[in-house]
Amino acid sequence: ENVEKLAIAIHDLYNKEQLARNPNQKLEYPKFADLPESLKYSNLRQARDMVKKLRMIGCEMRPIGSKGELVSSLDAADVEYLAQYEHDLWMNERIASGWTYGPVKDVEKKQSPYLVPYSELTEEIKQLDRDTIYNIPELLKLIGMAVYQL
Secondary structure (H helix, E strand, O other), rough: HHHHHHHHHHHHHHHHHHEEEEEEOOOOOOOOOHHOOHHHHHHHHHHHHHHHHHHHEEEEEEEEOOOOEOOOOOOHHHHHHHHHHHHHHHHHHHOOOOOOOOOOEOOOOOOOOOOOHHHHHHHHHHHHHHHHHOOOHHHHHOOOOOEEEE
């Protein structure tokens, strides 16, 4: 239940950030329910992977108000480390579902120019992966959870 709530929140926050960057843009998928199954899966995967990502940086998810050292925002170096990891997960997910590299994104042909190592991405695309990580504390709050140091 929490995984689905997180997946929906991930999508909603992504849309909010896209509109903040490009206010005149029309959202392709305004609601989670509008997403094709492959993109729903991607959001669900991100939600499921939060526990592992947090452990990779010495943190864990606990109910808000738990004893211990609360982490309200993630360290920039940890964000960069986990953004690279997230990009690798995303690439593996796309490749497993038949996507290949192409110079221009083409959903019908399942081609993406972003199927390259993280270091080769533009800063704009890297920021999408970073946002996925920076947003973890805010997303967890929506389900009554928070990030704590191990």
